[in-house]
Amino acid sequence: MTSVSLPAYAKLNLTLDILRKRDDGYHDLQMVMQTVELHDEVTVSLSEGDGITCRCGEIPGDESNLAVRAARAFFEGAGVAPRGLDIDIEKHIPVQAGMAGGSADAAATLRALRRLLKPDLLGVELERIAARVGSDVPFCVRGGTALAEGRGERLTSLRAAPEFHVLLCKPDFSISTPELFARVRISELWRRPDTNGMLAALHRGDEEGVLSRVRNVFEAVLPPEYREVFHIKERLHALGAEATAMTGSGPTVFGLYRDYAAVRDAYIILAEEYEQTYLTRFV
Numbered sequence: 001m002t003s004v005s006l007p008a009y010a011k012l013n014l015t016l017d018i019l020r021k022r023d024d025g026y027h028d029l030q031m032v033m034q035t036v037e038l039h040d041e042v043t044v045s046l047s048e049g050d051g052i053t054c055r056c057g058e059i060p061g062d063e064s065n066l067a068v069r070a071a072r073a074f075f076e077g078a079g080v081a082p083r084g085l086d087i088d089i090e091k092h093i094p095v096q097a098g099m100a101g102g103s104a105d106a107a108a109t110l111r112a113l114r115r116l117l118k119p120d121l122l123g124v125e126l127e128r129i130a131a132r133v134g135s136d137v138p139f140c141v142r143g144g145t146a147l148a149e150g151r152g153e154r155l156t157s158l159r160a161a162p163e164f165h166v167l168l169c170k171p172d173f174s175i176s177t178p179e180l181f182a183r184v185r186i187s188e189l190w191r192r193p194d195t196n197g198m199l200a201a202l203h204r205g206d207e208e209g210v211l212s213r214v215r216n217v218f219e220a221v222l223p224p225e226y227r228e229v230f231h232i233k234e235r236l237h238a239l240g241a242e243a244t245a246m247t248g249s250g251p252t253v254f255g256l257y258r259d260y261a262a263v264r265d266a267y268i269i270l271a272e273e274y275e276q277t278y279l280t281r282f283v
Contacts, residue, residue, distance in 0.1 A: 003045040008104035015193035044112035047084035070106035077129035096174035098248030107140030170276040214243040239266035
């Protein structure tokens, strides 16, 4: 086998809370994260020579690309001699959207390299390598429903969330994650997520309990110029969404639905208003 193609699933934050600022400058987070069916397609092929070539549409394929960094981290962390690679990424996840698109591509690259070069590498070891690449990459390696803590690298797998349909909408701008963190004042955060309540609802398989606890504390520190996020949340509620929130540091907003006909009809309407609108589901 010289080539492997794998899906790179996007993620949502069902909850996102910021607990404290650490001495190293990072923040301790507590998040319930969920993979969704929307995905990029990553193909990793062994090639002659020792260089890494990455093609990713309009996104640079140089050392700034997380997939390239993941490949180099794999060689170092797995004890595999570096060799030539071709990485092809077919993008479908919106860029700079709070959905971990780059991290998902990196995770798929790691999983592909394990299959190609070191199939006996344990999942925990692959996640340890993933943590060197980025905070969201370990979750993207694991997938499913999980509690993420620390910078996001400490994971606890959870009972699978109810199979909600998801309507995603990304406005035509991006939000700087460092900018949002710089605005955070822990003592002033309001309407924080009920993470323990969310964990209990997931454990019970309680759909209503999950829906009622979807929340992202970053929404409390959004500057006025990003108020479109709240407009999209209002539109989603008006179109029948049973829960809405921004995912990650935004700006993508998601709405959760139990009824497919309702989310399909909402998608048709919202897609006329926003170009980057997507219909997907939990996986």
